[in-house]
Amino acid sequence: MSPIVELDGVRRTFPGPPPVEAVRDATLRVDEGDYVAVVGPSGSGKSTLLSIIGCLDRPTGGRYTLTGVDVAELSDGELAALRGRRIGFVFQAFHLLQHRTALENVEIGMLYNGTSRRERRELARAALERVGLAHRLDFPPTKLSGGEQQRVAIARAIAPRPSLLLCDEPTGNLDSKTSASILELFDELQADGLTLMVVTHDPDVSRHARRIVEIVDGVLSEAA
Amino acid sequence: MRRRNRDVGRSRLSWRDLASEAIAGLLARPSRTALTILGTVLGITALVATLGIARTAGSQIVGQFDLLQATSVTVENRTEGFFGSGRQISRIPWDAEARLTRLNGVVAAGTITRVDTEGALVRSVPINDPLGQSEFAIDVYAVSPGLFEAVGARLTTGRFFDAGHDERRDPVAVLGPAAARRLDITRVDQQPAIFVGDTTLVVVGILDDVRREPVLLDAVIVPNGTARSLFRLQAPAKVAIRTELGAARLIGEQAPIALEPNDPASLRVIVPPEPRAVQEAVESDVNTLFLVLGAVALLVGAIGIANVTLVSVLERVGEIGLRRAVGAARRHIAAQFLAESAAMGLIGGIVGASAGVLVVVGVAAAQQWTPVLDLRVPLLAPAAGAVVGLVAGLYPSWRAASLEPVEALRSGM
C-alpha cells in the first residue's frame, strides 16, 4: 500500500495573542483505500488538521507529504492545483451554489483542474448517478432535501476522482436516518477504492471507519 | 527558490469558463444586477447623447451655412444721412472698386448708391401718357461694374455694363426683373429705350436674380459715371464686397483702410459671423454642461458597481472558499469578480450607447435635423463602460482574492 498522507511531527500554531496550538506534533500515515475517522471534542483541532491535510492551510512545523509531494515545497498556486486534482472536500454546510443546478454544482468541482467542458459534464453526470441523484440533475439545491444536498456535495467531491476524500462533520446538519444513508454511501465509495478521512463527533460515523484517530487539545492518538 | 513541481501542475480557467461563471454570477441576482447597471447606463447615455446632439446641432449650422453670406462684406458710412446727391460728403471714394479689388482675398467689389431722381417716373414709350398707365415709380441705382459679380447677379438676357460704359458715361441701363416686367421689356437685342423723366437710357441687359441687394430686382441700374453726369450723383453710399471663403473677416478689417486711410473708423463694416466660431460655440456650450453631467453619472455608476461588487464579495465568502477548495488560485477568484463588474459595465455601456443614439435620433427628429453621430462614439461607449466596470471591480476583487480559503470556508454560510 502506498501512503497518501504522511504527517511527521506536524504543528499548527495560530499566532495570538494568545497563540493557540491547534495541532501539536501530529504524526499520521493514511494509506490508499483507508477509511479514517477523526474524533474529538469541539475545539480540539479536528478541522485544523483536516485543513492541513487538504492543503487549505500550511503546517507551522513538521513535515507533510501528500502522495509523495512535500507541500512545503509548493507555492500557493501549486497547492490550489493539488487541491483541485488530488482532494475532494465535503463540508458540514454543503457549500452548494444556490442558483446553480445540481449538475452545475458538481461541474464546478472540476472547473479549475484542466478538465474539458465535455468531460466535466460526463463526469458530473456519472458522479450524480453514483450518489443516487440521476433524477435530480437539473434541480437547484433549494429544491433538494438536506440529504440530497449533501449527496450533491459528495458527487462534486468525487467527480474529479481525487486521491483523498476529506469530510468535515458531513452528517452534522442531517437527521439520523439521512446520516445513515450518507454513511452507507461512504462505505460503498470506500469499497470502490476511495481513501476517506471523516472528521466527526458522531459515534455512528466512527463505527463505519476502519481506523479511528482521536484528537484532544491538538494531540493525536490512534485507537488500536 | 521553489521550482515548479511538474507533478502538481497549475490550476487553469479558460476564458469561456470565466465568462460563463461571470454570467451565472450576475444572473443569480438579476434585479440587483439590473439596478447596479442603471448608473452606468445613465452615464453612458448622457455622454453619447451629448456628443451626438452637439455634433448634430453643429453640422446643422454648417448645413444652413450660406456660402454667399459667409463671403459677403458690406461697407457703409457710419454717419446717418443721405449721401447720394445730398448734403453730406461720403467717405467712400468713386474708385472704391479699384481700391478693393487690389486686396488679396477680394473676389469682386462694387459701389451701390440710390439715385435721387427728384420723383421722375420711368416709362418705356417716348410719349407722355396722359393717363399715366405706362409710367412707373421705379428706383434708380448707380453701381460700379464690379457690383454685379459682388452681389451674385445673373442675367436673363443681354449683358452687364462695363468700365467702358462707366468712363464714357454712356446712357445705358440694366433692368431688374420686376422693373422689366412693369416696363414690358423682355428683349434687349433691339436696344429698347426707357425714359427716366426726360432722360433716355438704352437697356443693355435684364437681370434674372441677385443673391444680395434685392432692391436691384425692381430697379433701373445705371453706371456711376452716367448717374454723375445725368443725375448729378455726388458720392457712392455703400460698397458690396465678395471675398474668398474664410477671408471675410480679414477683408472687413482691411476695407475701411483701403477706402479711407485717413479716417477708417468713419466707415461701418458688416461682416458675417465666422461659421466655425458659431459651430464651436454651440458645441462647447452643450458639451461642457452635459459631458460633466455624463461624467458624474458615470462616476456614480462606477461607485455603484464597486459597492455592489463589494457587497457581493462579502455575501459570497463561502462560494469563494469553495472555489479555492476545488482548486481556484487567487487570480481565478479575482478574475471572476473583475469579469462580473466589467460585464456589468459593458452591458451598461451597450444599453447606454443604444439609448444615447435613440436620444440623438429623437432630438434630431423633433428639430427636423439630420442626426449626425461620430461612429466611434457608440462603438467606444461599451468599451468605456467595460473599463469603468473593470476599474470599479479592482478593489472588491482584490478583497475577494486575498481571503484565506480556511477563513472563507469557515465564515461563509
Ligand SMILES: Nc1ncnc2c1ncn2[C@@H]1O[C@H](COP(=O)(O)OP(=O)(O)O)[C@@H](O)[C@H]1O
Ligand atoms: N484562525 C484561527 N485563529 C486562532 N485560533 C484558531 C483559528 N482557527 C482555529 N482556531 C482555534 O484552534 C482550535 C481548534 O479549532 P478547530 O480545528 O476548528 O476545532 P474543531 O474542528 O475540532 O472543533 C480552537 O481552539 C480554535 O479556537
Ligand SMILES: [Mg+2]
Ligand atoms: Mg470543526
